[in-house]
Amino acid sequence: MMKMEERTTDMHGVVDRKTTHPPEQKAHARSSPIELLRRYGTGAFLVLLAIFFETQNQNFLSIRNIRNILTDVSICGIIAVGMTFVIVTAGVDLSVGSVLAFSAMSAAWVAQLPALHFAPSWLIALVVAVLVGTAVGYIQGKATTLLGVPAFITTLGGLTIWRGATLLLNDGGPISGFDASFRWWGVGSVLGVPVPVVIFLLVAASGYVVQRYTRYGRQIYAIGGNVEAARLTGLNVKAVETSVYVVIGLLSGLAGFLLSARLGSAEAVAGVGYELRVIASVVIGGASLAGGVGGIGGTIVGALLVGVLSNGLVIMGINSYYQQIVIGGIIVLAVALDAYTKKRRH
Amino acid sequence: MLLDVHAIEKSFPGVKALDGVSLQVAAGEVHALLGENGAGKSTLLKILSGAQAQDKGELRFDGVALDRTDTPLKRQEAGIVTIHQEFNLVPEMSVAENMFLGREPCRYGLIDWRAMRRRAREILSDLGLSLDPDVAVRGLSIAGQQMVEIAKAMTFKARLIIMDEPTAALSGREVEVLHRIMRDLRGRGVSIIYVTHRLSEVRTICDRFTVLRDGRFITDGEVGDREIADLVRSMVGRDVVFAPRERRGQRGELVLRVEGVRRAGATANPQARALHDMSLDLHAGEILGFAGLVGAGRTELARIIFGADRCDSGVMWLHGNHVGLLRSPGEGIRRGLAMVPEDRKRQGCFLDHSVKHNMTLPSLKRLSHWGVFIDEAAETALVDRYRQALHIKTPSHDTPIGKLSGGNQQKVLLARCMALAPKVLIVDEPTRGIDIGAKAEVHQVLSDMARQGVAVIVISSELPEILAISDRIAVFREGCISGVVEGASADEETLMRLMAMDDPAAHSIVRTAA
Numbered sequence: 058m059m060k061m062e063e064r065t066t067d068m069h070g071v072v073d074r075k076t077t078h079p080p081e082q083k084a085h086a087r088s089s090p091i092e093l094l095r096r097y098g099t100g101a102f103l104v105l106l107a108i109f110f111e112t113q114n115q116n117f118l119s120i121r122n123i124r125n126i127l128t129d130v131s132i133c134g135i136i137a138v139g140m141t142f143v144i145v146t147a148g149v150d151l152s153v154g155s156v157l158a159f160s161a162m163s164a165a166w167v168a169q170l171p172a173l174h175f176a177p178s179w180l181i182a183l184v185v186a187v188l189v190g191t192a193v194g195y196i197q198g199k200a201t202t203l204l205g206v207p208a209f210i211t212t213l214g215g216l217t218i219w220r221g222a223t224l225l226l227n228d229g230g231p232i233s234g235f236d237a238s239f240r241w242w243g244v245g246s247v248l249g250v251p252v253p254v255v256i257f258l259l260v261a262a263s264g265y266v267v268q269r270y271t272r273y274g275r276q277i278y279a280i281g282g283n284v285e286a287a288r289l290t291g292l293n294v295k296a297v298e299t300s301v302y303v304v305i306g307l308l309s310g311l312a313g314f315l316l317s318a319r320l321g322s323a324e325a326v327a328g329v330g331y332e333l334r335v336i337a338s339v340v341i342g343g344a345s346l347a348g349g350v351g352g353i354g355g356t357i358v359g360a361l362l363v364g365v366l367s368n369g370l371v372i373m374g375i376n377s378y379y380q381q382i383v384i385g386g387i388i389v390l391a392v393a394l395d396a397y398t399k400k401r402r403h
Numbered sequence: 404m405l406l407d408v409h410a411i412e413k414s415f416p417g418v419k420a421l422d423g424v425s426l427q428v429a430a431g432e433v434h435a436l437l438g439e440n441g442a443g444k445s446t447l448l449k450i451l452s453g454a455q456a457q458d459k460g461e462l463r464f465d466g467v468a469l470d471r472t473d474t475p476l477k478r479q480e481a482g483i484v485t486i487h488q489e490f491n492l493v494p495e496m497s498v499a500e501n502m503f504l505g506r507e508p509c510r511y512g513l514i515d516w517r518a519m520r521r522r523a524r525e526i527l528s529d530l531g532l533s534l535d536p537d538v539a540v541r542g543l544s545i546a547g548q549q550m551v552e553i554a555k556a557m558t559f560k561a562r563l564i565i566m567d568e569p570t571a572a573l574s575g576r577e578v579e580v581l582h583r584i585m586r587d588l589r590g591r592g593v594s595i596i597y598v599t600h601r602l603s604e605v606r607t608i609c610d611r612f613t614v615l616r617d618g619r620f621i622t623d624g625e626v627g628d629r630e631i632a633d634l635v636r637s638m639v640g641r642d643v644v645f646a647p648r649e650r651r652g653q654r655g656e657l658v659l660r661v662e663g664v665r666r667a668g669a670t671a672n673p674q675a676r677a678l679h680d681m682s683l684d685l686h687a688g689e690i691l692g693f694a695g696l697v698g699a700g701r702t703e704l705a706r707i708i709f710g711a712d713r714c715d716s717g718v719m720w721l722h723g724n725h726v727g728l729l730r731s732p733g734e735g736i737r738r739g740l741a742m743v744p745e746d747r748k749r750q751g752c753f754l755d756h757s758v759k760h761n762m763t764l765p766s767l768k769r770l771s772h773w774g775v776f777i778d779e780a781a782e783t784a785l786v787d788r789y790r791q792a793l794h795i796k797t798p799s800h801d802t803p804i805g806k807l808s809g810g811n812q813q814k815v816l817l818a819r820c821m822a823l824a825p826k827v828l829i830v831d832e833p834t835r836g837i838d839i840g841a842k843a844e845v846h847q848v849l850s851d852m853a854r855q856g857v858a859v860i861v862i863s864s865e866l867p868e869i870l871a872i873s874d875r876i877a878v879f880r881e882g883c884i885s886g887v888v889e890g891a892s893a894d895e896e897t898l899m900r901l902m903a904m905d906d907p908a909a910h911s912i913v914r915t916a917a
Contacts, residue, residue, distance in 0.1 A: 279760075289709075290765045293731070
């Protein structure tokens with residue numbers, strides 16, 4: 058009891074000294090448990106969930122399964138890094154799963170051409186996948202900013218356009234028969250860490266540095282925070298907006314390359330439903346669909362949460378259809394929490 | 404008396420908006436409510452319409468005391484209908500639908516479309532309006548939309564219609580139509596409270612008037628026996644005191660010249676007002692005030708100069724170099740311009756982002772290694788410097804700017820512009836909604852900038868502010884610059900005349916000062 062009282066006075070002391078606006082600051086101080094929940098709730102929930110699954114099945118936290126979860130998370134996570142950029146500008150990209158499949162299929166198709174056997178097939182595939190993804194992203198970004206159509210619509214169009222293009226490329230069939238050096242990118246490991254996980258960590262670290270320490274990162278947040286103010290501050294809003302779709306296109310291409318290396322084939326149905334999983338990771342990680350708020354750290358936690366949940370439910374032998382229901386519920390919960398804390402703040 | 408407003412008081416945090424205001428309106432009269440910006444007219448109208456409740460005082464309508472907690476709908480049903488400057492119409496719906504919005508005639512719980520159209524047609528023809536009740540409001544001109552608002556008021560069987568600057572966006576012919584309808588309504592015993600800044604209109608259409616100043620009742624009377632100059636005199640002379648700036652008397656070299664800025668207005672959009680042949684010069688080290696009513700073209704011209712908006716034609720010279728018109732604010736900033744926009748929250752601040760990020764955003768190129776990686780030490784130093792120089796009160800650099808007071812937010816935005824070391828600084832309503840102490844500090848900053856040779860444009864609706872701070876004042880009226888006067892010799896009356904009157908003689912008197 059004594060302790061509690063001490064702490065409250067202390068807090069008010071701090072508040073009084075610092076503030077020019079006492080009522081607001083006090084309201085802020087009072088809502089701090091909610092702020093805490095908002096900031097660390099997802100992480101705490103992730104840990105609790107992992108412990109819970111471990112009590113249900115001893116193999117859950119085995120090295121093997123952890124590697125499994127991380128590899129799974131990595132492919133989606135790479136795209137989620139790009140999606141964080143997009144959502145922070147108050148945009149969205151629904152086409153990622155189809156762009157992934159299209160880049161992967163194009164890459165596999167080019168890599169198998171006999172004329173190109175002078176270079177290792179993985180290198181050709183990697184370059185082609187990344188280039189195709191980037192080009193597709195650029196087209197979608199330009200379409201969004203030049204036509205003035207909401208990204209929701211251009212990328213919803215992209216969702217079916219690139220899927221259709223993928224099916225056309227090889228008449229709906231898969232392309233397989235990759236050599237070992239190609240497969241290494243999906244199933245190999247570096248110092249015991251699966252290659253996709255290594256790549257994910259590199260991508261996430263770069264994404265973090267860009268958002269946190271560069272001018273470009275600030276511009277992204279500015280545009281999402283208040284697009285009119287950003288324009289009047291001299292930012293080239295259209296160029297920056299286009300660029301985030303290029304980034305997510307590039308990363309979708311990279312993810313497509315890794316996925317086909319992992320599966321040993323480029324599938325026409327690869328990445329179906331990824332948009333939901335990726336957006337879920339970013340939103341659960343604390344980004345606001347209204348833009349201006351969010352970060353790579355949160356997105357990683359969000360992606361892990363989604364990954365642990367899917368894997369855990371499978372390990373518990375729960376019908377996988379339930380996964381979809383649970384993930385959907387958590388998205389709504391995460392956004393509701395965000396909306397609630399926003400209302401308290403304003 | 405149809406309406407008897409007695410000793411109304413209303414306070415907002417830190418401001419007494421109304422202090423013992425009274426107003427009497429007889430049945431069947433058109434009553435002009437006059438006063439400068441900030442005189443308390445809008446607050447009074449809000450209290451009458453039920454949007455806000457008074458702290459003290461009494462409203463009697465037709466002899467019955469009105470409950471201070473009435474909702475706008477209750478007031479409308481009682482017969483007091485307000486037509487706001489911004490119309491309350493749904494653009495996609497038809498005239499008839501808008502007239503009966505929320506109160507559609509029903510049969511068996513379903514909308515009775517035939518009855519609705521019939522009643523709409525009755526009311527429209529009764530008013531002598533040739534509007535088709537089935538046409539969508541979106542396609543109507545501003546004047547047409549206003550007619551719909553009036554017709555809508557009549558569906559409430561209005562006995563008192565409050566019109567807030569109804570003619571601000573109308574052309575001469577449209578004004579005549581509106582006046583005809585007003586006379587017609589008056590003939591049937593409907594009263595009208597009329598807010599306008601066009602004083603010549605008061606003589607044409609109004610029977611009586613009431614003047615407010617600084618939230619207080621000043622005078623009222625019959626219009627017939629008053630000269631316009633008399634009315635102006637009672638409106639000006641506000642208590643707000645701004646310390647006049649020490650003027651240097653001589654101006655520096657010509658920094659900016661604007662010639663022949665023109666823009667055709669969009670009929671359906673009151674924001675895109677037409678601009679007619681605007682030209683001005685701006686010198687280093689001077690503060691040029693932009694005076695005029697909202698919508699007269701002040702902000703519009705400033706935004707065109709800065710590159711934020713487009714216009715149809717016009718030319719600019721910066722430091723003697725012909726630059727045409729700027730294509731974007733980015734270009735404006737590259738060419739040495741900076742602007743603090745009119746609406747601090749909507750156009751200026753990134754409310755959720757920190758003070759630091761808000762302040763440094765346009766200067767980041769200079770604060771970055773290779774223009775990419777932000778030099779945090781340099782950034783922090785810059786924020787520290789301006790925080791001290793402008794006395795910005797904030798718990799830390801990382802506090803979201805939305806948590807600061809309006810005055811401190813404004814200082815952060817000023818610092819954002821100052822950090823760009825501009826040659827031309829445009830500030831739009833720099834002291835709107837901030838406390839008096841912060842106002843003085845903002846004025847000090849602008850004076851210092853001018854002393855350092857920056858050419859400053861200050862846009863303000865507060866005449867005392869403009870007069871206190873400007874070396875020269877450009878006065879805007881209805882998309883034209885109606886005069887440029889020396890700040891030292893100007894007074895509120897001169898400015899009011901140029902802002903509000905269609906008197907060509909007034910121009911020639913003042914133009915000689917420029």
